[in-house]
Structures are given as structure tokens and as C-alpha cells.
Amino acid sequence: MLKVGIVGGTGYTGAELLRLLSTHAEAEVAMITSRAEDGVAVDELFPSLRGAVDLRFTTPDVKALASCDVVFFATPHNVAMNMVPELLAAGTRIIDLSADFRISDAALWSKWYNEEHVCPDVLATAVYGLPESNAEQIRDAKLIACPGCYPTAVELGLIPLLEQKLVDPKRLIASAASGVSGAGRQAKIDNLYAELSESFKAYGVAGHRHLPEIEQELAIAAGGPVGLTFTPHLLPQVRGIHATLFTELLDPAVPLDELQFMFEKRYADSPFVDVMPLGSLPQTRTVRGANTCRLAVYRPQNRDTVVVLSVIDNLVKGASGQAIQNMNIMFGLPETMGLQGLALLP
Amino acid sequence: MLKVGIVGGTGYTGAELLRLLSTHAEAEVAMITSRAEDGVAVDELFPSLRGAVDLRFTTPDVKALASCDVVFFATPHNVAMNMVPELLAAGTRIIDLSADFRISDAALWSKWYNEEHVCPDVLATAVYGLPESNAEQIRDAKLIACPGCYPTAVELGLIPLLEQKLVDPKRLIASAASGVSGAGRQAKIDNLYAELSESFKAYGVAGHRHLPEIEQELAIAAGGPVGLTFTPHLLPQVRGIHATLFTELLDPAVPLDELQFMFEKRYADSPFVDVMPLGSLPQTRTVRGANTCRLAVYRPQNRDTVVVLSVIDNLVKGASGQAIQNMNIMFGLPETMGLQGLALLP
Amino acid sequence: MLKVGIVGGTGYTGAELLRLLSTHAEAEVAMITSRAEDGVAVDELFPSLRGAVDLRFTTPDVKALASCDVVFFATPHNVAMNMVPELLAAGTRIIDLSADFRISDAALWSKWYNEEHVCPDVLATAVYGLPESNAEQIRDAKLIACPGCYPTAVELGLIPLLEQKLVDPKRLIASAASGVSGAGRQAKIDNLYAELSESFKAYGVAGHRHLPEIEQELAIAAGGPVGLTFTPHLLPQVRGIHATLFTELLDPAVPLDELQFMFEKRYADSPFVDVMPLGSLPQTRTVRGANTCRLAVYRPQNRDTVVVLSVIDNLVKGASGQAIQNMNIMFGLPETMGLQGLALLP
């Protein structure tokens, strides 16, 4: 039985880790931290866990956390990087759901997050936790940087086309939309029900922190620099990310069914990526609560633009589910353990 | 491994049976019927089941269904009663999620459903499938009439007070609200998104078919006739029932904490009923996707009115989850098998 | 042209006053205050007003406000009572949308609002601004206490029955539900989209501040003390209040159509109360954005319980619209001026 610690348990990804791990056969949450809620019963904050989770929040303590086999950070950025070096030194393996270790270039990280990275040497050892690309490195990793929610949806949709050099890497467009839970559980007027219901807007249009992360991973797939326009939007719903990806075919002679076949082959061994049949329209609700990414490929009007549709649950495949998928791989467990629950539909 | 058949698989309760049974260790769905979708793959209609359910809808055939250990009817009323007698004769056990066998008085049934009951003799053998009241009879039942969604929420909230003769049985008021999935998956203008979003209304105020069912069960608990005013409302949300129950104390001397204690004792052995601490406010989302009923008891201003709040997921504890709970009891399995998934929150 | 001032313009009722007054033929907003947003353009906070409202927030200043013919307070409680005496002394008429002057018994007010009332003498001169009951007093009032949102919906539904002494005044039950905008535009985790969407709950069950206000007004209608159990609920929608009112007939011989006729007669001269035909089901969306209250009367199963359904838009008839209706009456304008916009449906 793996002994699990969670740092930052009062947000939605923390709660989702608890929900998913509550049915995991080989892992048990031993401690969960929150400075603000120290001493409070977890199920008081999240009554959905009543009867299943019998823990109280504690103030984070590196020594106590070091007794765990693995520690998840479900914190805002700039928390993990201050605790991870000491935990790694103690032999604890780390799965960080925040942004602290996602961008391998420390200077680029600083530019987008407006502060110095406190441990660039540790950053250099982090493995980007997208199992569909990096399963081998994940197996032996001590420190996993879990991909962001948008990056997961966008990368899974574009990587196959870039790896095969089928589309122009300089003309990538991602118009993506996220449910509100992606904004976290913080008291902000902008995220009130009365501000968001029955409305839709773009945000971060001039520049969103997920842009450099996505470009980094797409460049690896493309084997060279890429240019991406990334426009996120906020949906009047709680969960779900939908990415609509526009690319330009380099060779217009490639037929759609060949693209479809290529996608199916690329993900044939990926239990959590579902390449849907031609003509499918992925809905975010078909992955709500599940660790699945569903993809569909189009070539509208048989013109040169290839459109890929990609949906995930931002809190599961986009965060806590993917974190557990990484844990399973790191500890030699079946990749799907604890992650086989189906989406809640309707 | 129990061999399960489902009649009427294109509605929401059918889809929910599939979702829940997909992780059940001792039951397997062998067939699922739909006249309209005969031959269609189930996961084409419900893409959330892709990769987990590999069945096609078939036209219902009693002989084929008779090969099952248990058959669930997830149909509108007036379907089950035409097939059940033959299936029972073949030795198949039946769990009917429809209204056909819920009201034991055939004449009363006829009055509310506007047709003759086709098998009043079989009706007389049906067991009302509320495990929190009828576990013993369920164990040996051949035919279970699963409670309606509103009745489940209302009965679990009122039964303790009536059994203990603490409140006036003639002055019961249930103001309840349901998510839209309770109206089923049928093409009706009234149930369109654009008709229901951002709006709330009562319906069935003059008389709703769940009234006689609830009064029947409450009368059993009270040991005599009851008078209930039942007002259902339609919520702008998919899942969830919230019942607000108003009763009048017969003896004003009974303090609130005694009522609380009495509720806790009544449900001490009921794994799916959560009597929340004093002062709690049950939210429907804390049971979304789960087979749980959460209750809270109040005595506002210390006056004579006792208010009970009761929430369930109408598709789970109010339908498919409760049906599986019944199956577990009927076949000697642990009552909670396949039903331990936690609610999706947020 | 009336010169209007608004104190507390950054909340939803402030924004709604601006929307409604922008088309009022005889009133013009001259100033709108907010300490926090001093100097900010109003349409920066509320882009829906771009092109129609060309004002900046200012810090509240009693001297400047005293130059207005009428000042609306769209503030939390405990603001108006500190400024009103001085404004009244200057001859400015006041319409207070907050709770400061709604409860005429200063001691009762203190008990529910946990502080001393600073001007009980002024409180004694306030007129409760429910035009359907108090039009005469409103005409000459210097200070209007606008009814709360729940109180408006509940009182309009119960007053006719109580005035006619048709129902037991000690057994009144109001199960009401409100859209989230009723909770105001404040940064609270409880009011986040991700906390409220697809969920429903009761709140304030043990005691809500609108209870004493409603009981005060119902007692006036009944000509004696009343007993009300009031249970509010929070809806996953922005606007709208729905009250479901349960009462017990004193004389069971009164037929439903007589009750219906009595309601129609009571409100025959009330342009904003719509007594719907027998069998109607008022939806909150039919009054969204409009100053209308729609009512329907039922007597389920012809038993002794009379059920009244009442819907309003909490921000319009429950707040800003009613405030303008009061202004119209106070200044001798047609009661419906500026309030004839129809509800937005769908």
C-alpha cells in the first residue's frame, strides 16, 4: 500500500485526488495539508467525502511528508519549489500538479511567472508527466511536473500531426474553452455564479501562462520551433475542457482517412485516449469525472485546414487523474488502477 | 457472476444502470433492449460508455430475457406489467424501476395511471424496494417495485418521525425539487434547454402520481392514514432531488437534539443514509452520482414545526443505484457492492 | 426631470437601478457613489451600460447627495441609517433598498441585525414600500423602506388570504427559492460558480432575517399575530424568486374558484401583479427583468391546504424595480413609468 501525502488540500484538485484515491486499491492518503484549515475535518469542507475520508487538514510539515512514498502538490505555483528539494533528498517521490516544474527553461519560467525559480537544478531533473509521450521517463522519475489542463488537451490533439510533420508548425491555432473549476476555489468576484452563468468570454488573449508550456512540448514533437496562437475561453459550466485546434496541411494530398488512421495508431496503446470515429463530435460531458481524452479529426470542405477536437475533464485528465496515472506508472502499478470510473452522463 | 438483462436501455436510468454495473464485481449486463434503437451500439448513443460497454440494443424478447438471473425494467409505466408475469414464471427475478408495481391497491393505481392494471395478482406479490424499510422482504422477493425518486427522498425524511408518532400525520407537507433528468430522455419542448435554464417552477401542484405512492408508504410507517400536500418543482440542473419536509410536532416538549439522536439511531445500520450533524445544509451536489441520501433536521425558532431536509441523486438512490442495492440484497451480496463511488464535487 | 442619486452603486441592485432608470422619461441619475471604486467609470465595471451611462463613481458625500430630489440606497444594511437623517433634514427624499428601516420595532431589528439602530426616531417615520398595500402612505412619504426580495414574493401571495381571514394565521409555511444574485456581488467562496452550479440547497433554515419582516407585514394584513415557517433555498440561476406558500383553510367550504376570484379582485388595480388563470404554473423566467409578480392559487386534491405560487425577479420587483415604482408614486408620476419592459424569455 502506497502511503500518499497531499499538500494543498482545500482546492478542487485536492478534493478530486481524495475522491479518486478513495477507491484506489494500492494507495492510501495518510495526510493532507492546509495552513488555513489546520485541524478542520476534510469532510466538513467537502461533504461529498463524508463516510469515506476520515482525515483532518494539518499544517504542512516537510518531515511528516517525508514519511510518505509519494507526495502530490495541489497548490498554486511557487509553493512546491520551496519544499520539493528537501523531500526529494529524503527519498520521497513527488508529483507536482502546479506549474513550478513544467517549463524546463528557468528563464522562460521566470518571465511568465514573474519571479525567480528557486531551484533550477532540481527543475532540470523534472519529468513532464504526459504519459502518452513520456511513459519511459515517468517510470524512473523522482519528480513529475504534471501538465496543465489546457496543455494536456492541446498537446494530445496536435502531437500526432507534428510528429508526422504533416502540418505547418508555425501556423498552429488553439481555440480552447474551460469550465470554471479550472479557475480554482478562490473568493473572486469574477468567478461568482452571478458573473459567469449564461455568459461566455475569451480571456488571457494577449498571453496565457500555458502558452510557453504548450509550445515547449509541441516543439519536442515537431523536432523544431513552433508558433501557436492560444486563445482560452471561460465556459458557464464547472468541469470540462474543449480544444478546437486549427492546423494547415503541408501536403494537401493526404486524405482524411489517412489522418484518422494515423491518430488511431498513435494512441493504440494509450488506455486514456479515445480517437473517436470519423464524424464524431466530442462533448465535454462524455469525459466528466473520467480520466479520458476524446479526439476527433476533421478536414472541412476538403480544404487544407485540419481541425482536431479534443475534450478532457480539467480536474481529472487535466489534473488529479493524470497525476494518479503518473503515480501508477512510477510505482509499477497497472496504468488504469483507480481510474476506471466512467463519466457521469447525463 | 449474475447475468443481468435491462429492458428499456435508451433512457437515463438505463444508461445509469450501465455506468454503475460496469464496475460491479459480481454482475454483468448480458443484454439491453430498445425497440427504436435495435441493432445500434450502446456507446453510439452514450459515448461516455465507449471502451467499457460493448453491447448493441436488441428488440425485447421474453425468451432471451428469461435466460438472465435478474432483469431490470428501465421503462415508462405500462411496459413491465405486460412482460413480468412470463419472466417470473420462467424463474427470472425482476427489479422494476417503473411505477407498475409500486401501488399495491390496483384500483388506486388505475385512478392515477388511467388504465387497468393487467396483473393485479402479480402486483400483490411485489415488494416495495426501499431497503431502509423492507430489507427482509427484499431478500426473498421475486419482484421488486423500485420506489420513485421523489418518494425515496420524502419517505426517508419522514418515516422516522412517523414511526415514532412524533408529528401530526395529517399535516405533512413536502415541497420538493428535482433536476431535469427526472423528466426522462424524451423529445418535448417543455424540457428543452432554452425553456428551463435560469428558470424555476412548480408543477403537478394539483396532483402528482408520486402522491399516492408516498402516502401509502408513510401510512405504513405511521400505522394509520396520513395527509400529505406534495408540491414538486423543476430545477435548472440535471441531477438531484431536494425535499423540504414540514411537519407539526405533537408534543412540543421534544427537544431538537432528541430528534437528531432518533434519526441517527434509525439509520445507524443504513450504509446509504447520512444523517448530517445539527445545522448542516445538504446540497444536492454532495450526492451527485452517489447512492447516498443525506438528511438534516431542524426546529426553526424552536416553534412546533420540524423541518427535515433530504437530498438524493434522482438517477442513483432515486432509481438505478437503489435498483442495484436491491439486487445486492436479493442475491446475498454486500449491500454496497458496486455502489461505493463518491459524489462528483464540484 | 427628477435628479437622482444612488449610494452604493457597485452591487447588482445599483446596476439594475441604472439599467431601469436609463429609459425613464422623468428621472436622471446625477451621481452614483462607491468608496472602493471612486473615480472609476461605471461602464468599466458594468460594460452592459456602455454608451448609455456616462458617470464615474464618487465617494459618498452627504452635501452633494442633498442636491438630489431623491436618493436610493443600494447598500448593505447599516449604511443608510447613518446618512439618512441628515439627508432628510436637507429635504431630500429617500428610498432605501436595504434592511435598515424595514422593521418598525427597533428592538426586534437589533435582535436580528446584531447592532443598535442608530435613529429609531427616523425609523418611526419610514413607510414600508409595498405599493400594493401602502400606496397612500408612499405618496407622502419622505423615507421609504423597500421590502426585501423574499418578503415581496411571500407577502403578495399571502396578504389576500389573511386580509379575508380565510386561512389559519398560525400555520403559514413559505418554502421559497432565490437566484444567486440575491446574495449580492461579493467575493465569497460559497457563491462561486463552481460551488453552486448544478446544485440546490436550503439555507437560513434555523432563522433568516426576512422572517421578522414578513411576519410584521402579514400580521398587519391578518389583524393579529401570525406564525410563519420560512425556508429559503438557493437556486442555480442568477435571477428569480419562487415562493411556494402553504396555508390551511379555516372554512373548507370555500371553493377554489372563489379564492381565485378573490385574488383577482384584490389585485385588479395593481399593474404589476398578475393573477394567472387557474391551473397556471408561474415560471421565474416569465418575470426576468420585469417588475411583475405572477401568482397562481391551488387547492390540491380539494383538501384543506391552499397553495399559492408567487414569482418575481428579485432584482426588479424584489428590489430596484419596486424602488422606482415607489419613486413614481412619491413624485406623482404614472406608477408604471420606466417599468414597462417585458421579461426576457427565453
Add this chain to the structure above:
Amino acid sequence: MLKVGIVGGTGYTGAELLRLLSTHAEAEVAMITSRAEDGVAVDELFPSLRGAVDLRFTTPDVKALASCDVVFFATPHNVAMNMVPELLAAGTRIIDLSADFRISDAALWSKWYNEEHVCPDVLATAVYGLPESNAEQIRDAKLIACPGCYPTAVELGLIPLLEQKLVDPKRLIASAASGVSGAGRQAKIDNLYAELSESFKAYGVAGHRHLPEIEQELAIAAGGPVGLTFTPHLLPQVRGIHATLFTELLDPAVPLDELQFMFEKRYADSPFVDVMPLGSLPQTRTVRGANTCRLAVYRPQNRDTVVVLSVIDNLVKGASGQAIQNMNIMFGLPETMGLQGLALLP
């Protein structure tokens, strides 16, 4: 006073025409037709109109309609083209909200609508009713083809860039999202609340009927052929269209503030187009119920892609409001008459 007829009054655009015209000073609805609801009171179907609209639906009759000054068609395609020739012959002016006269090439129309156009000669006389481009022709038109909802949002966002030849006309991408009311008031399972709430999907990806309409109008603006990839999505909300438009600058030297200035100049005389300040994020709720289009222009990362954001209310500026705007121009009334209501926010 203009005498107005409406054909097809039971849909959402019909109801919206009634709402908007109820406050129009120079127009009055004299008749409204519906075969299915012949004889039914309009306010029975749309209770929001109670007290303001005192009409009954009638079966459409060309002779009666010919007595009107102007007739609006709020019908599905393939209705108007069968009645319009006779009405025009009688001297009645027509504003068609359907697709029958939007595409000037009859063969292209046939290809996308799968039937022959019944009056290509009349089609040749239709004026495309986008007042921001065609005000002159609208003034004298006998027959207006009102733009589709998506086309309105997309065209207003792209026309300025194309007119000025600033972007590559062959590389246009429109990722747009619509509220559900755009799908009409028809009984379809796909449009049920329980199918759409808390979910988001693309649709019509392989080809949507608005594509040829948009390309036709953009080609006029560009003065030559254009290539557009148009991907619509369905939002879990009732009203609102948001278009996110991606274009490629031909000359990277053009700075963003020059683009902004160009947009402001282009729409300086357009009362219903709001070019928002640099950095703005248009929300659909800021135009809910209003005839406004709000635009914002971006150049992310100062790269070569220009992103334009465009929002409208699909039922107002995207349908019924724009129809009335056309009527005002046709009959020499102020362009904004009856259309000055502000958006409902929140």
C-alpha cells in the same frame, strides 16, 4: 403607425419580435401566424407577454398579410420563398429572418439547402440586411434577407480588416459559439436540458450552412475570393454568440493601436457596434437582450496573427433586433427606435 405582420410566431425569434415591438413607438403588430397554434392566445404560449400582447395566432393567409405595411418571416427556411412573391406584388415590404434570400447565387443556395429555390428572380432583388454595410440599399429595399446569427457576429468582426486589405483573405478562421436558443424551439432530444447543461461541443464542423453566406459577404468586403474555416460550437446557455476570429497580417509592421483606430473609425457611425478599448474581453451577457455587437481586437505576443472577439445576442442583433433595425431604416424612422433597451446584467 406601421402595421406589422409576423409569419411563424411560435419560435424564439417570433417571441422576440413581439417583445421588442411591444415598446416600439411607430409600429404595431396586427397579426401573427402559426398553423399549429391557430386560435391560441399568444400569451398562453409566452406568459412573459401577458398584459402586453393581446393577439391570437392565425393560420397564415397571404391576403390578410398583404394588408400590412411590412411582414416579418420568423420561419424555418423554405417557407418565405413560397409566400414572398405574392406579398411583394401586393406592395407589402418583407423582412425575412430565414435563410431563403441570404445567398444570392441560387445554385449555391440549392447545394446547401438541398432543394431548388422557387423564385430565383425575386432572390436577385433581395438586399442583405446588414445595416453596417448596406444601409443605402436597405432604405429602398422591398425585400430584406436578414443575416444569420453567426454571420452577423463574424462579418462585423472581419469586414474592417478585409476592406482595408490588412489580412490574408485565404486564411480566415472563425471559432464561434452559440447559446442554445439558436437551435430554435423544436422538440429534439439533442436540445434537451439534460443533454446540454454542463457540456460543450463543436458541431457542423465538416460544413455548416452559414459558411457560404459568410464567405459571400466577406468576399464583397475583400473585393475577391476568401477562404474561411468556420467551426461553430454549442454553449450551455440560452442566448449569446461569441466569435473568436483568427487572421494573418499581410504586413507585420502595422501596430495594434492602428488596427484599433481603424475599427473605431469603421464603426463610428454605427449605433449598434461597440468597439471596446484595447485589452477588453467582451462577454456575451453584456449584450443579452440588446441589439449591440461588441468587438475587441488583439495581436497576441505581437506576432502576425490578429484575433478579433465579437459578441452579439443571437436573438436580437443576430435576428429580431436586426430585423427591426432594418425596418426602421426602410421606413425612414430613427435607426435605434425601439432598440434602446440595455442588456440584462447580471
